[in-house]
Amino acid sequence: MVDKTLELFDCGHRACGGCGAALAARLVTKAAGTNTIVVSATGCMEVFSTPYPETAWKVPWIHSLFENASAVASGVEASLKKQGRTEKVVIMAGDGATFDIGMICISGAFERGHDFTYICYDNEAYMNTGIQRSGATPYDASTTTSPAGKCSFGNKRPKKDIPQIIAAHGAPYVATASIAYPADLMQKVEKAINTVGPCYIQVHAPCCTGWGFEGEQTIAVAKLAIETGLWVNYEMVDGKVVKAKKVVRKPVEEYLKTQKRFRHLFKPTRQDAEIATIQAIADRNAEKYAIDIKLKKE
């Protein structure tokens, strides 16, 4: 049994106050326990947690490069197997490291079937280098490389569906989670770690600095993502969705309005067509994962 009272991602790191990714690191390591080796990719989490000679990690931890965490983890896992050791391997990588630059290594590692758990903490942009867009950046979000402007509403493409791509590799367990639902997140981590083979969990981790909201609002913002259907918490076993969190949906505006990255949709003039497009994304999510709680009277 894992002792959940232990803090294995400890204080002293340099994350911003209200950092969703730091909270994810804390919850994931808590759920994983001490018999864990963490492999990180370059990105905010790696940088804010390990300024030499200090480290926030109380479990063995390794970082090599931006794009190769899953390959490094493959080597760690093979090495442990050869030595007959029992540590569990957990990857912690950002959305850029996962959706974009790390995709070849990820595909290879999932195909090879290593026994690891891959956690993508998804803050929906390259935060470490100054809030540039990634394949995880949502439609119309303004970032430093997809800025809203006189003839632009921000990021032109919707988020890539990476969990489906991972599931298509035959991963036995794929899930999404949110830092706003810590118990659910920790349960999923435990499930993934105890499932033999390569598992994937994508954790929604709002970034107050990059998205433009106050640090004390992180959980509230993450919750609104779920409540509007723009983020769905679900589980896939052997490629099939087996569970999704149901909600009484709110209009997407309630989420969009909380963040400066969507400010251009409301000011100087309200962009009804764009907001409707985003609402349609939420509606499709709701239909696909059947998350709508139907009120009895209907």
Add this chain to the structure above:
Amino acid sequence: MMQITEGSHAVADAVRLCRPQVIAAYPITPQTHIVEALADMVADCELDAEYLTVDNELSALSACIGASAAGSRTYSATTSQGLALMFEVCFNAAGMRLPIVMSIANRALGAPLSIWNDQQDSISLRDSGWLQFYAEDNQEATDLHYLAYRVAEDHSVLLPAFVCFDGFILSHTYEPIDTLSQEDIDRFLPKFSPYERLDAADPISFGMYATPEYYLEFRYEMDRALKESKAIIEKRGKEFGQMFGRDYSAMVEGYRLEDADTAIVAMGSICGTTKDAIDEMREEGKKVGLLKIRVFRPFPTEDLARALAHVQRVAVLDKNISLGAKGAVALEVKDALYGSGIPVKGYVIGLGGRDVRKKDIKAIVGLIGKGQGDMFYGLRTEVL
């Protein structure tokens, strides 16, 4: 036991005797026969290793990083484009002080695409912190793997190592090889004992980021370890010689050099051709000798200066070119002999598999006699 073996198979066999626990590699000509032979050994339970058939070379070396950091002896092999794809990972493996050994079946880099031999690939990674051994023949190519592990894993070194041998010219050539036994190698190469490893019982962080207050010192420590590895190479190379009769304690090796007035400096299989050419020139009364460089990193500056102190001129053969400057070996030799007054000329030769024959070596000796050099040798001017 003497056996007539293809270079790649001899290397694979040497790797087997080193008992690597994790192998990760991606096929590329002319390295393929090595990784295929290792796969056969694993399939036949002759080699008890985790063999990762990865998705590309970047993943191969990255997996080696993870495996080595977790405490296993690890191995990879590549060449040319594969090594270029590993560029970032090579610097990283060295900076993390992981004693990975990688065979390089040397090949040219594109464009234009060429599968044939030169040494541009490994030379282009000379600044990455890896030890670089170069073999003249297949016996040396095999033996240098044992030495490479022994030196790289030494706790005063802890740096990765390339064992380089010319693609096709050595990798695909059958030569008689003195094959050692498992007991032999077990006596020479002890079990891998990592200096530090990823271990839940004693958690440490690997690969942290360094601010300007620390980075310079990290690089200094790497440079120091690489330079000090010379003493370890000498010690273990001598020990190998005492055990098996082939002494690898010298970083550079002279051939008919003692009374030479003209020295040729070279690396790799070209040394064999050069020795034959020297024998013939000696018959004609020409006092030519060879200085072969076996270890390019750490560069044996003092050894080289000492070995060449008595000659009147030095011709350096480079199977690489730092475009816009000179061949990398010539640059090193000029540095080593700076202030000695001995003229040094470089000859870029044999790139992309262009054959180098005895007559070419003789022609270069003619050129340096006339003071001509620092040039490409053997250009087909009609196609320029």
